[in-house]
Each structure stands twice: as C-alpha cells, then as structure tokens.
Amino acid sequence: MPSNPYAAHLEASILTAEPIELIRILYRTALDSVRDARAHLAAGEIRERSNAINKALGILHELAISLNHEAEPMLASKLAALYDYMERRLLAANLEQSEAPLAEVVGLLEVMTGAWYEANPNAGQEKSGERVLVEA
Numbered sequence: 001m002p003s004n005p006y007a008a009h010l011e012a013s014i015l016t017a018e019p020i021e022l023i024r025i026l027y028r029t030a031l032d033s034v035r036d037a038r039a040h041l042a043a044g045e046i047r048e049r050s051n052a053i054n055k056a057l058g059i060l061h062e063l064a065i066s067l068n069h070e071a072e073p074m075l076a077s078k079l080a081a082l083y084d085y086m087e088r089r090l091l092a093a094n095l096e097q098s099e100a101p102l103a104e105v106v107g108l109l110e111v112m113t114g115a116w117y118e119a120n121p122n123a124g125q126e127k128s129g130e131r132v133l134v135e136a
Helices: 004-014 019-043 047-063 073-096 099-119
Strands: none
Touching: 019 047, 019 073, 019 099, 047 073, 073 099
16 A cells, blocks of 8 residues: 555545546546646657656557457447557657647547546546546
8 A cells, every 4th residue: 555645545546446437537647648748748848748648658558458349349449449549649749749649639538538427427436627647
C-alpha cells in the first residue's frame, strides 16, 4: 500500500471500482496526458511531452487489447480502429512536434469520455472533471 494518502485512496478506488468506472478512469487519464503533452509542447519541454504522449499511448494500447471481440465484434472492431488511429496521431504529434494531432486526439477523447458517462451515469462516485492520475 502506498505511503502517500492520495495514492492509497486512488489505489483503493481502482481496486474496488466497477469495470465501467475503470474505463472512465483510463479515458480521463489518457485525456489528461494528451492535454499535458500539449502544454509541454507549447513550453518546449521535449522529454515531458514525450513522457505524456507515451503514457496516453500505453493507455490506448491497454484499452485496445481489453476489447471483447466475441461479445460485440462490430463495436470492438470500430473501437480498435479508433484506438489505432489515435495512437498513430499521437506518434505523428511526437515525431513532428505538432499541436494539430494532439488537439485532434483531445477532441476524440473528450467525445469518448462523455459517451462513457452517458452510457451509465450512475456508475462510480467520481465527479466529472476531477483529475485522476494513473501511473503508467
């Protein structure tokens, strides 16, 4: 158990969360990471930008490999394609040191995050807009 009270609370929240809340946490954290990457790009902080992009890439990869292709093949296929597209845009942003792909991914993640809240608004206790940190 972490010694930091916030980290301990976060760990307990994650370990006891419903699956839909875990997905929401991943989306919010990916969104926060891409927003951080944009700020680091603007500040000229190359290492920090790359770290933030890599964190978002890791989350998107985890979301992609957790898809259940047998339960909903069409939905899983479309989500996999979307995750792949966002990963490619993040890689382009990092390689080109460009703002546009980051802004595009932020927009996509905002829509997807909102959709997960609309899917089951009563799941989880988190307030929308609360920043959640997940270590990658």
